[in-house]
Amino acid sequence: MEGVSWSDSPFMKRLGKSCLVCAVVMTAGGHEFTEEEKAWWAVQPVVKVVVSGEEEDAADIFVKRKLKAAGLKMAEPASAEELVRRVYFDLHGLPPAPEEVGDFKRAFEDDEDEAVEELLERLLASPRYGERWGQHWLDVVRYADSDGYRADDLRPSAFRYRDYVIRAFNEDKPYDDFVREQLAGDEISPGDPGKVSATGFLRHGVYEWNQRNAEMQREIMINEITNVTGEVFLGMGIGCAQCHDHKFDPILQKDYFAMQAFLSSVYWPDDRYHATEAERTKYEEDHGKWEEATKVIRAEMKMLVGAGEKKIYDLRVKTFPPGVQEMFGKPREEQSAYERQISFLVERQAVREVRTLAKPEQVLDQESTERLRYEELVEELAGFDHLKPKQLPGAFVSSDTGTEAAVVKMKGKEVEPAFLELLGGEKPVIEAKEETTGRRSALAEWIVREDNPFTARVMANRIWQHHFGNGIASSPNDFGILGGNPTHPELLDWLAGELVKGGWKIKRMHKMIMMSAAYRQTARFEPSNAHVTIDPGNSLLWRFPPGRLSAEQIRDAMLAVSGELRHREGGVAQGSAVSVRSIYLKKMRNTPDRVLQCFDSPSGFSSEPDRLHTTTPMQSLLLANSEWPLMRARAMAKRVLGSREIVTEEDVARAYEMVWGRRAGGDEVELAMAFLTRQKAKTGDILKQKKPGESGLVELGDGFKGAEGFLKDDTVGGFSLKAGRALELTDAKLEDDHFTVSAVARLEGIHADGRVNTLVSQWNGNQKSPGWAMGVTSAKSRYGPGNFIVQLVGRNSGGDTGYEVVASGLKVPLGVPVFLAVSIDPQPQGQGKVSFFLKDLSDPNHAMTMAEVSHAIAGGILPKSDRILVGGRNGGTHFWKGEVARVSVVPKVVKENEVAGVEGALVDLGVSDLKKIPDGVRWKDAKKDVGSPSHEAFADFCHALLGSNEFLYLH
Amino acid sequence: MNAGAGFGGVVLSALTGQRIYGAGPGTKNPVADKIPHHLGKAKNVIFLFMEGGPSHLDLFDPKPLLNELAGKPLPESFDRPVTAMGEAESPLLASKRKWKQHGESGLWISDWLPKHSAIADDLCVIRSCVSDGINHAGGVSQMNTGSVFGGRPSLGAWVNFGMGSVSENLPAFVVIKDSNSMVVNGTRCWGSGFMPASYQGALFESGAEPVANLNLPKGVTLPRQSGKLEFLDQLNQRHLAGRQSNTELEARIRSYELAYRMQAEAPEAIDLESESAGVKSMYGLDQDQTRVFGRQCLMARRLVERGVRFVQLYHGAGSKWDSHSGMEKNHSRLCSNVDQPIVGLIQDLKQRGLLDETLVIWGGEFGRTPMSEKGDGRDHNPTGFTMWMAGGGVKGGQTIGSTDELGLHATEDKLHVHDLHATVLDLLGLDHTKVVYRHKGRPERVDLNEGKSAAETFLG
Incomplete structure (x- = not known):
C-alpha cells in the first residue's frame, strides 16, 4: 500500500468514524471560495503601513x-x-x-x-x-527530552536542538534562515552539524516504542509533522483539514495533503553523528582501520552471538502485521520511499529489542565454552582499543528516506506538493538533492517568501505576545x-x-x-x-x-537570588536537582519537573503558543511546604548573612531588594525586624544540637604540618568530619568507571566496631546497588584494623551484581596527615584492579607506598542517583573519624608518577575552597543545613519573600 | 485568555488561570456556567481502573465456542486484528472458568468473582466496548483522555470542568493507586492536558503524606510555619492595596488559605480509623489479600461523601492485569484482591443512600484476545471488551451489547471509549456537546467530537 490519505487509511477505517478533529461530516471535493473566504484577513498581503513621524x-x-x-x-x-x-x-x-x-x-x-x-x-x-x-520557541515546537508513551525513553541528543535554538536567538539568526534550517537544514547545509541539528524540529513528536501497527504509526508521525508545521510557521490550524475541508477556514482537504506531500518522506535516522564532514571522514577512516585489524575477532564474536541475536530480532519482526513484514522483507533497492519508512519503524523496534534482550550474557549460557570463548575475544578485542577512535556524539536530526518521495494520496488519487489553493494553489519547482527529495527546502522557501501573508505576521505576533502577555492576534497558532x-x-x-x-x-x-x-x-x-x-x-x-x-522564571529567579544559579553553555540535559536554568533540565514527558509542572510549564505533547497562569492550592503547598523553596531561602539567608549571627536592618533591606528589585520603603524594614524577633523564638526548639561553625572548618594548624606540598593552597588547616558530617559534591558526575580519587586527610581514630572509616564514596552501602567507597577498616573488620580498602559493587563478568572488598594491606597511620589515593580500573572480563597509594606526610622521608590488587568487578560501579560524598557514605554511619584538607577526583586511571597530579580533575577542593562552601558542594545531611535561630528566622523571612505576590507577579 | 468576572467569580476564574485585567459590576459570573444542562442522577464518579487489561472472556463474557475451538486457529471468517504481540494466528485458548447466572437478573459472572453474585443486580455490564489503543500506553491514555496520544484532559478533569467543585478543602478529582508502581503514562493519566492545572487529579498516597507537600517541611513546627505564613499574608495584603483590579493576587492569597485548610482536611478524609469494624470487614480490610484495594475503596467512599467529584482507583498499577502468559495465576490472584472490596463498596454506598448519586465504573484499558499467547496467556484486545457501571441512576442487572462468538470483536451496540465518556457526562447531567473548552482557538470536547451518549439505554 502506498501513502494513503487519512480517510482511506486503515486507522480511519478501523475507527469507522468521520474525523478526529472536528464534528464535521466529510464533504466531497470541488470548492468555490466565497468572497467572504477570500477576504480572510490573514491571507491578505501584508499592507505596507506608512507612518508619519519618528x-x-x-x-x-x-x-x-x-x-x-x-x-x-x-x-x-x-x-x-x-x-x-x-x-x-x-x-x-x-x-x-x-x-x-x-x-x-x-x-x-x-x-x-x-x-x-x-x-x-x-x-x-x-x-x-x-x-x-x-524557551518560548521550545514551547511552540513541542520540545521534550523523552519519547512520551509508556517507555518514555530519553532522547539523549535532543538537547542539540535546544542548544541550536538558544544559539540562534543569541546570534540573532535571521528568522527566514531559522525557518529554512528547521525544515530542511539537512538539505541546505548537510555538512554543518549545527544547522542540521535544527531538523530536530521534525522529530519532537511523541514516539511509541512498541507500536506494531507500523503503517498507522507512520501516518501519525507524518500527520503530526504536517500539523505542527502549519501551526508553528503559518499560524494555521491545518490539522482541521485532515479529513475534510476546514469547517471554518478556507483551507481544503486538498491543501492539507498538498502540504503533507512536502513532508511525507521524512524519517528519523538513528545513525547520524553530530560532526562535521571532516570529523566524520576522519572517524570513518580511523574506525575502518580498527575494523580491519579486528575483523577476525569480530567475525568470531558475531558467529557466537549472531544466532541468538537473530532469533530475538526475527521474533520482534514477526509480531508486525503480515503486510508490514512483507514490505520489510524486500531488498532495500526495491523498496519504495513509503516502504522504507515502514521498514525503518520495524527495524527500530527490532534493534531496541536486540539491545535489551540479546546481550551476550543473555544469549550465551554462563558456563558454556561459547561464553568463555566470547569473553576471551572481548579481551582480545580490547587489545585493539588504541586503534579505536573515540565515538562521535550522536545527532538528533531528521531527513528523507531518499531522493524519491513517499506518495501522498487523497481519496485514492496522488496529491502533488502545492501551496494553498486560496492563494492560487501554485505548484513549486522542486529539485531533488543528493540524498533527499528537496521538497522540504521548497516548502521552506515558500514559507519565507516575502509575499507569504502568514509567516512574518505570525512571528511578529509571537514577539509582541511575549512582550505584552497577549498577541495582537490572540490565537498565535491559529490565525483562522x-x-x-x-x-x-x-x-x-x-x-x-x-x-x-x-x-x-x-x-x-x-x-x-x-x-x-x-x-x-x-x-x-x-x-x-x-x-x-x-x-x-x-x-x-x-x-x-x-x-x-x-514556571521557568520562578524557578530560575529563586536560584538567582539564592546565589545558587550556575550558568552554562548548553550541553546534556540535567536532572532537576542541578542548579542550572530550567531550560537545561531534562524535560521528560511522563515525569516532568515538579516545580515547573506545578506552575504550568507545558508537557510537550503538542505545540503550545501560550502559557496558562493558574493559581492553585497545590502551588501554595509547594511554595510553603516543599523542601525546594525552603532550601533556596536558606541559601539566600546564608548569602546575605554569611556567618554573622546579628541580623541588621541592612540585611533585611538587602533581602527585600534582591527578591523584589526595589528599596524597602515605609515601615517594611521594621515589619521584618519584628517578624524576625518573633520567629527567632519559634525556631529555637528544633535546634537542640549545637552545630559546627558556618563552614564546619576546624583550624588544625599544625595538624597538617608537612602536608604543604600536597595541599591546594597555603592554608594549613583541615576540615572536621568527625561528627559524621559529609560533603556532597552535587555536580561532580563521573561518566566512566575508570577513575582516580585522592585526598589529604587525617584519621584521628577508628571505630570500635566493624564500620568503615569512609573518606570518599559514591554508594548507599547496599551490597546490591552499584557504588564504590574508599576508606580505612576499623577494629572489628575481617581485614584487620587500619587497612586501606576500596569497596565495590558492580557487574561481575557474568552480568550479575557483585560486591567486593578490595583491601590493599597498606596500614594507614593515625593522627598524622596522609596522602591517600586509589585508581579504580574495572575490566570487562573481570581482571580489573585497584591501585592504592599511601604517603605519610608527617615524615618527610616516607616514600609513597603502593599496592595493586585485582578484583572481579567488571564494571557498572557508578550508581545512578548517589553523588560523590566526602566524609562518609550515603545514608550510613560509616563516616570518617578525622579531618580532610583536600579532595580530588580525576576521571581517568593514573600511573604512579602521576598520582599526585590533578590534571583534568572533575573536582579539586582545597581548604580555602571549603571555607566558603562553593557551588556544586553541600553538606549532605539536610538537618545540618539548619542554621542558628537567627539564621533560620532570616531564612523564614526570605522564604516568605519568595512566596510573596510581589515576587511572583510583575505588577 | 481573557474573561470578565463579577466578584463572586473572581477567585474561581483566577484559580482556573483565566486572566482578568479589569473587573466590575455587571459582568458575567462564570459559576453560572457550572449548572448542569439537565438533571442527571449521578453527582460523583468512582472509576475502578483494572490496569493492564482484564480478560472479559474469563469474567463477564462467556463464549462456549471458544472452548469448542480451543487449540485451533481463529476461523477464517474472523477479521484479523493487529495485536500488540502479533498473535492473530495463535491457537485459541479455552477459558477454564465455571460460569453461572447470578441475581434475579441472571447476570453472567465467572467463578473468578464469586462475591460479585451479591451485587449482580446492581451491575450494568457492557460487553461491546471498543478502544483504539492496541498497547497499554495508547489504551490507558484513551480510556483516560479520549485520545491514544498524550496531551488531552482526562475524564476526571472534564467532569471537574463541567461540574465545578463542591468541596473547598479537597481537590475535586482524586486518584489513588494500589502500589508504588506508576500507572502507564504517569501523571498525565489524570492530567488536565491543555486545560488549567486546577482541573487535574490529585494523587493521594496512602502513606504519611497523602498529597504532595501536604506536610510541613522537615523539622519545622506548626507555630513557626504559621508565623511565617502570617507574615507572608501581611506582605501580600499590603501588596494588594492599590492593585485590587488584579484578581489573581487575591486568588493567590486565598489559595494559601485553601492549602492550609487542605492540610487539615485531607488526612482526615482518608483516615480509616474512625470506621467501624463491620464496615472495615465489608471492604475486606481484615483480610491480607483484599486489604490494599479495600482501603482504596473505603477511601473512595469517604472522599465522595466529602464532596470529591471524581475518584479514580487504580488496581494493578503498572499493567499488573496484563497477562500475556500464566493468566490463571495472574487473574486468580488479582480477582481475589478486588472481589470483596468492590462488593463492599457497592453495598456500602447503597446502604448509605449514596449509590444513586455515585456512578461506579469498572474496567481496564482493553480486554484480552481469544487467541492464546505463549500457551497460557492472552494478548491485548481493544476491539471488543467488557466494562460495567453501577449506581448513578444506571439500571442494574442488565447486559448491553455483545461481541462475536469468540469475543474478539464487538458486534451489537458498540460502545467506543468516546461514547463511554459522552455517556458518563450525560449521566452526570452534562450535555457532552456543550461542555466545550476552547484551546488554540478551537472548541474541544471530551469525546473529540465523536461520541454519542448511550445513557438512555443504561438508565433502562
Missing part, C-alpha cells in the same frame, strides 16, 4: 489611535524600578541584581531613552537572552476565523513589514517594541468604571498588562 514611535501611533477612539489613554510611564525588573524578566527571565537596579536608576535619571536603549542592548547581547526567548481578528491589524502589519525589512532580525524587533511608550507605561494603574466597561481585558493597552512569572 519610526521608533510607530507602534505607539497605532496603540494610541485605538485608545483615543475608545476614549481612553495610556497609563503613566513606569518607574525605573518597575521598568528594569520588567525588562530583565522579559529578556533574560531573571531578576536584576540590586546593583543593576541601582545603576539603571541613575542612568534613567540622567536620560531615560538612552538608559533604556543601553539596557536593552546590554541584555540582548547576553547569552541569558537566548535562554529566555529560546475561530482565532478572532487582530486587535490592531495595522500594527501587526507594520511589525510584520519591519521584520522583513530588517532582514528578519529579531533583536531589532525587541528594541523597537520595548522602546515604545506602550511597553514603558506602568502596570500600576487601577482601572476606572470606564476602562472596565469599554475594555475590561485591556486589549487596547491602557496600562501595561500585569502578569505572573512563568
Whole structure:
C-alpha cells in the first residue's frame, strides 16, 4: 500500500468514524471560495503601513489611535524600578541584581531613552537572552527530552536542538534562515552539524516504542509533522483539514495533503553523528582501520552471538502485521520511499529489542565454552582499543528516506506538493538533492517568501505576545476565523513589514517594541468604571498588562537570588536537582519537573503558543511546604548573612531588594525586624544540637604540618568530619568507571566496631546497588584494623551484581596527615584492579607506598542517583573519624608518577575552597543545613519573600 | 485568555488561570456556567481502573465456542486484528472458568468473582466496548483522555470542568493507586492536558503524606510555619492595596488559605480509623489479600461523601492485569484482591443512600484476545471488551451489547471509549456537546467530537 490519505487509511477505517478533529461530516471535493473566504484577513498581503513621524514611535501611533477612539489613554510611564525588573524578566527571565537596579536608576535619571536603549542592548547581547526567548520557541515546537508513551525513553541528543535554538536567538539568526534550517537544514547545509541539528524540529513528536501497527504509526508521525508545521510557521490550524475541508477556514482537504506531500518522506535516522564532514571522514577512516585489524575477532564474536541475536530480532519482526513484514522483507533497492519508512519503524523496534534482550550474557549460557570463548575475544578485542577512535556524539536530526518521495494520496488519487489553493494553489519547482527529495527546502522557501501573508505576521505576533502577555492576534497558532481578528491589524502589519525589512532580525524587533511608550507605561494603574466597561481585558493597552512569572522564571529567579544559579553553555540535559536554568533540565514527558509542572510549564505533547497562569492550592503547598523553596531561602539567608549571627536592618533591606528589585520603603524594614524577633523564638526548639561553625572548618594548624606540598593552597588547616558530617559534591558526575580519587586527610581514630572509616564514596552501602567507597577498616573488620580498602559493587563478568572488598594491606597511620589515593580500573572480563597509594606526610622521608590488587568487578560501579560524598557514605554511619584538607577526583586511571597530579580533575577542593562552601558542594545531611535561630528566622523571612505576590507577579 | 468576572467569580476564574485585567459590576459570573444542562442522577464518579487489561472472556463474557475451538486457529471468517504481540494466528485458548447466572437478573459472572453474585443486580455490564489503543500506553491514555496520544484532559478533569467543585478543602478529582508502581503514562493519566492545572487529579498516597507537600517541611513546627505564613499574608495584603483590579493576587492569597485548610482536611478524609469494624470487614480490610484495594475503596467512599467529584482507583498499577502468559495465576490472584472490596463498596454506598448519586465504573484499558499467547496467556484486545457501571441512576442487572462468538470483536451496540465518556457526562447531567473548552482557538470536547451518549439505554 502506498501513502494513503487519512480517510482511506486503515486507522480511519478501523475507527469507522468521520474525523478526529472536528464534528464535521466529510464533504466531497470541488470548492468555490466565497468572497467572504477570500477576504480572510490573514491571507491578505501584508499592507505596507506608512507612518508619519519618528519610526521608533510607530507602534505607539497605532496603540494610541485605538485608545483615543475608545476614549481612553495610556497609563503613566513606569518607574525605573518597575521598568528594569520588567525588562530583565522579559529578556533574560531573571531578576536584576540590586546593583543593576541601582545603576539603571541613575542612568534613567540622567536620560531615560538612552538608559533604556543601553539596557536593552546590554541584555540582548547576553547569552541569558537566548535562554529566555529560546524557551518560548521550545514551547511552540513541542520540545521534550523523552519519547512520551509508556517507555518514555530519553532522547539523549535532543538537547542539540535546544542548544541550536538558544544559539540562534543569541546570534540573532535571521528568522527566514531559522525557518529554512528547521525544515530542511539537512538539505541546505548537510555538512554543518549545527544547522542540521535544527531538523530536530521534525522529530519532537511523541514516539511509541512498541507500536506494531507500523503503517498507522507512520501516518501519525507524518500527520503530526504536517500539523505542527502549519501551526508553528503559518499560524494555521491545518490539522482541521485532515479529513475534510476546514469547517471554518478556507483551507481544503486538498491543501492539507498538498502540504503533507512536502513532508511525507521524512524519517528519523538513528545513525547520524553530530560532526562535521571532516570529523566524520576522519572517524570513518580511523574506525575502518580498527575494523580491519579486528575483523577476525569480530567475525568470531558475531558467529557466537549472531544466532541468538537473530532469533530475538526475527521474533520482534514477526509480531508486525503480515503486510508490514512483507514490505520489510524486500531488498532495500526495491523498496519504495513509503516502504522504507515502514521498514525503518520495524527495524527500530527490532534493534531496541536486540539491545535489551540479546546481550551476550543473555544469549550465551554462563558456563558454556561459547561464553568463555566470547569473553576471551572481548579481551582480545580490547587489545585493539588504541586503534579505536573515540565515538562521535550522536545527532538528533531528521531527513528523507531518499531522493524519491513517499506518495501522498487523497481519496485514492496522488496529491502533488502545492501551496494553498486560496492563494492560487501554485505548484513549486522542486529539485531533488543528493540524498533527499528537496521538497522540504521548497516548502521552506515558500514559507519565507516575502509575499507569504502568514509567516512574518505570525512571528511578529509571537514577539509582541511575549512582550505584552497577549498577541495582537490572540490565537498565535491559529490565525483562522475561530482565532478572532487582530486587535490592531495595522500594527501587526507594520511589525510584520519591519521584520522583513530588517532582514528578519529579531533583536531589532525587541528594541523597537520595548522602546515604545506602550511597553514603558506602568502596570500600576487601577482601572476606572470606564476602562472596565469599554475594555475590561485591556486589549487596547491602557496600562501595561500585569502578569505572573512563568514556571521557568520562578524557578530560575529563586536560584538567582539564592546565589545558587550556575550558568552554562548548553550541553546534556540535567536532572532537576542541578542548579542550572530550567531550560537545561531534562524535560521528560511522563515525569516532568515538579516545580515547573506545578506552575504550568507545558508537557510537550503538542505545540503550545501560550502559557496558562493558574493559581492553585497545590502551588501554595509547594511554595510553603516543599523542601525546594525552603532550601533556596536558606541559601539566600546564608548569602546575605554569611556567618554573622546579628541580623541588621541592612540585611533585611538587602533581602527585600534582591527578591523584589526595589528599596524597602515605609515601615517594611521594621515589619521584618519584628517578624524576625518573633520567629527567632519559634525556631529555637528544633535546634537542640549545637552545630559546627558556618563552614564546619576546624583550624588544625599544625595538624597538617608537612602536608604543604600536597595541599591546594597555603592554608594549613583541615576540615572536621568527625561528627559524621559529609560533603556532597552535587555536580561532580563521573561518566566512566575508570577513575582516580585522592585526598589529604587525617584519621584521628577508628571505630570500635566493624564500620568503615569512609573518606570518599559514591554508594548507599547496599551490597546490591552499584557504588564504590574508599576508606580505612576499623577494629572489628575481617581485614584487620587500619587497612586501606576500596569497596565495590558492580557487574561481575557474568552480568550479575557483585560486591567486593578490595583491601590493599597498606596500614594507614593515625593522627598524622596522609596522602591517600586509589585508581579504580574495572575490566570487562573481570581482571580489573585497584591501585592504592599511601604517603605519610608527617615524615618527610616516607616514600609513597603502593599496592595493586585485582578484583572481579567488571564494571557498572557508578550508581545512578548517589553523588560523590566526602566524609562518609550515603545514608550510613560509616563516616570518617578525622579531618580532610583536600579532595580530588580525576576521571581517568593514573600511573604512579602521576598520582599526585590533578590534571583534568572533575573536582579539586582545597581548604580555602571549603571555607566558603562553593557551588556544586553541600553538606549532605539536610538537618545540618539548619542554621542558628537567627539564621533560620532570616531564612523564614526570605522564604516568605519568595512566596510573596510581589515576587511572583510583575505588577 | 481573557474573561470578565463579577466578584463572586473572581477567585474561581483566577484559580482556573483565566486572566482578568479589569473587573466590575455587571459582568458575567462564570459559576453560572457550572449548572448542569439537565438533571442527571449521578453527582460523583468512582472509576475502578483494572490496569493492564482484564480478560472479559474469563469474567463477564462467556463464549462456549471458544472452548469448542480451543487449540485451533481463529476461523477464517474472523477479521484479523493487529495485536500488540502479533498473535492473530495463535491457537485459541479455552477459558477454564465455571460460569453461572447470578441475581434475579441472571447476570453472567465467572467463578473468578464469586462475591460479585451479591451485587449482580446492581451491575450494568457492557460487553461491546471498543478502544483504539492496541498497547497499554495508547489504551490507558484513551480510556483516560479520549485520545491514544498524550496531551488531552482526562475524564476526571472534564467532569471537574463541567461540574465545578463542591468541596473547598479537597481537590475535586482524586486518584489513588494500589502500589508504588506508576500507572502507564504517569501523571498525565489524570492530567488536565491543555486545560488549567486546577482541573487535574490529585494523587493521594496512602502513606504519611497523602498529597504532595501536604506536610510541613522537615523539622519545622506548626507555630513557626504559621508565623511565617502570617507574615507572608501581611506582605501580600499590603501588596494588594492599590492593585485590587488584579484578581489573581487575591486568588493567590486565598489559595494559601485553601492549602492550609487542605492540610487539615485531607488526612482526615482518608483516615480509616474512625470506621467501624463491620464496615472495615465489608471492604475486606481484615483480610491480607483484599486489604490494599479495600482501603482504596473505603477511601473512595469517604472522599465522595466529602464532596470529591471524581475518584479514580487504580488496581494493578503498572499493567499488573496484563497477562500475556500464566493468566490463571495472574487473574486468580488479582480477582481475589478486588472481589470483596468492590462488593463492599457497592453495598456500602447503597446502604448509605449514596449509590444513586455515585456512578461506579469498572474496567481496564482493553480486554484480552481469544487467541492464546505463549500457551497460557492472552494478548491485548481493544476491539471488543467488557466494562460495567453501577449506581448513578444506571439500571442494574442488565447486559448491553455483545461481541462475536469468540469475543474478539464487538458486534451489537458498540460502545467506543468516546461514547463511554459522552455517556458518563450525560449521566452526570452534562450535555457532552456543550461542555466545550476552547484551546488554540478551537472548541474541544471530551469525546473529540465523536461520541454519542448511550445513557438512555443504561438508565433502562
